[in-house]
Amino acid sequence: xxxxxxxxxxxxxxxxxxxxxxxxxxxxxxxxxxxxxxxxxxxxxxxxxxxxxxxxxxxxxxxxxxxxxxxxxxxxxxxxxxxxxxxxxxxxxxxxxxxxxxxxxxxxxxxx
Ligand SMILES: [Zn+2]
Numbered sequence: 001x002x003x004x005x006x007x008x009x010x011x012x013x014x015x016x017x018x019x020x021x022x023x024x025x026x027x028x029x030x031x032x033x034x035x036x037x038x039x040x041x042x043x044x045x046x047x048x049x050x051x052x053x054x055x056x057x058x059x060x061x062x063x064x065x066x067x068x069x070x071x072x073x074x075x076x077x078x079x080x081x082x083x084x085x086x087x088x089x090x091x092x093x094x095x096x097x098x099x100x101x102x103x104x105x106x107x108x109x110x111x112x
Pocket of ligand 1: 007008028
């Protein structure tokens with residue numbers, strides 16, 4: 001059988017040989033999971049929207065995110081350190097655009 005992601009030949013599992021289209025490579029498995037999730041979200045477009053509207057879910061989700069951030073402060077810090085160069089470039093661009101927009105607004109305001 002040929003994997004739909006890496007196009008390599010693979011031995012399908014003897015339990016799922018009829019449906020299996022991806023090989024066992026972790027990269028292909030990751031792609032398969034992402035594609036399955038995307039397909040599921042397309043079939044259920046309202047699922048996450050309805051969930052977000054739900055105030056109980058929102059409260060819980062916020063608490064969960066806050067707890068995660070408290071527990072994983074080290075991971076957040078590590079991520080910030082790892083992406084600091086990209087962040088600096090992004091912020092430089094962001095501030096440049098911001099100043100340009102400000103100058104344009106000031107220029108427009110000055111004109112009668
Ligand atoms: Zn593959």
